[in-house]
Amino acid sequence: MSRFLVERDGETRVRLSEGMELTKGQSVLAVLGLAVLFAVPDITRLTSLSFQAVHRGILFGLAAVGLNLLLRHTELVSFGHAAFFGVGAYGAAVLASHFDVSSGLLLLFGGVLASTVTAVLIGYFVAGYLDIYFALLTLAFNQVLYAFVLQSGYFNYSDGLSVRPDGLNPPTLFGLQWTSSGYDLILYYFTVVVLVVSLLAMWKLVNSPFGRALDAIGQDRTRARFVGIPVEKYVWIAFAISGVYGGLAGGLFALLQLHVSPDPTLYAFVSGEILFMAILGGFGTLVGPVIGGVVLVYLLIQAPFYVEYYNALTGLVLIAVVLFLPEGILGSIPKIGTGLARRRRDPGLLREDLTTLGTSLRRGANRAVTTVRIIVFGVN
Secondary structure, X not given: OXXXXXXXXXXXXXXXXXXXXXXHHHHHHHHHHHHHHHHHHHHHHHOOOOHHHHHHHHHHHHHHHHHHHHHHHHOOOOOOOHHHHHHHHHHHHHHXXXXXXXXXXXXHHHHHHHHHXXXXXXXHHHOOOOHHHHHHHHHHHHHHHHHHHHOOHHHOHHHOEEOOOOOXXXXXXXXXXXXXXXXXXXXXXXHHHHHHHHHHHHHHHHOOHHHHHHHHHHXXXXXXXXXXXXXXXXXXXXXXXXXXXXXXXXXXXXHHHOEEOHHHHHOHHHHHHHHHHHHHHOOOOOOHHXXXXXXXXXXXXXXXXXXXXXXXXXXXXXXXXXXXXXXXXXXHHHHHHHHHHHHHHOOHHHHHHHHHHHHHHHHHHHHHHHHHHHHHHOOO
C-alpha cells in the first residue's frame, strides 16, 4: 500500500492525513464536489443560475458550518450567530473606510480578528447556560450589537460602510488590482479554497479528543463533568471557534458585496437563516450546512424573480424539507437511496406509503380543524 492508501476494516481507504481517511465512495464524491465548486463560474455562465447567489450561499454556508459545531456536538442552539458574521463584515469595512486599508487579505484578517475577540467575550458569559437560556442570551447579545451599529455614526447608521478603500475600486487581492469581473472570479476561487481548508480543519477538530469531549458534553453534561471534562471551558472554546468561522464568512461577504450595512449582516433574522441552513442541509453531516446555505440563499435571492409570493414559496420548501427530510438534504440521501432500493425489490411498499401519507394528511387536517375551532369558539 502507498502512503495515501490504507487497508481498514477490509476495504481500501484514501488517507488525506493522520486520522483523516475516506472510503472510495467518499473520495469519488469529494472529487466530484470539488469539480462542481470550481466549475460554478462556467456552469452559471452557460445556464440561468446566478453566480452571485451561489457565492453568497457558500459564504453563509461557511458560517453555518461554524454554528453546526455547537448544534451537532454540544446540542446548543444559538440564535445570535449573525453577531460574528456581522462583526467580521464590519471589521473589514471599518479598515477599508476609516483606515484606507487596500489589501483584501488584511481586511479579511481584521474581520476574523474582530469576530474572534467578540466570540471569546460573548462565550465567556454564555458557556455555562443550557437550552433556551443559552439561545436567548446569544440572541440578546446579537441584538445589542445590531442596535449599537444601527445607532452609531462611526458605522454610518443604517446606510453602512463601503469596502472600497479609495471610494471607487475594490480592494486588491494578492497585491493586484483586478477588473470587476476578474475580482469576482478570483475572490470566488479564493472562497472555495478557504471553504475546503475550513471543512478539513473542522473534520480534524470533531474527530479529535476535543471533538469527542464535545460529544460527551452534548449527551450529558453531568456525566462529562464526572469523568473530568471541564465543560464550561470546552463549550467556551467551541463557541469561539464557531465565531471564527462566522467572522471568516462575514469578512469574505464584505469583500464580495463591497458594502456592509446592519440588516443583511447583523439582524436577528440572519441568525435564524444561518441556523436553518445547518438544519436544512443536514446538521448531522460536515458538508450539509454548506448545501443548506446555497439552497436557502438561492431561494431567498432568486425566488422573487419567478413568483410573486416568493416568501410563501420559500416557506413551503422549508416545510417540505422538515416534514419529509427530517435529517436535512444531505443527511437524508442515504435513507432515500435505501428506501428506493427496497421499493424496487418490493413494489407493494408503495401502496403502504400512500396509505401512510393519506393517514398523516387526515390527522393533520383534523388537528388543524380542532385548532381553528378552539381559536374561534374557545375550549368547551
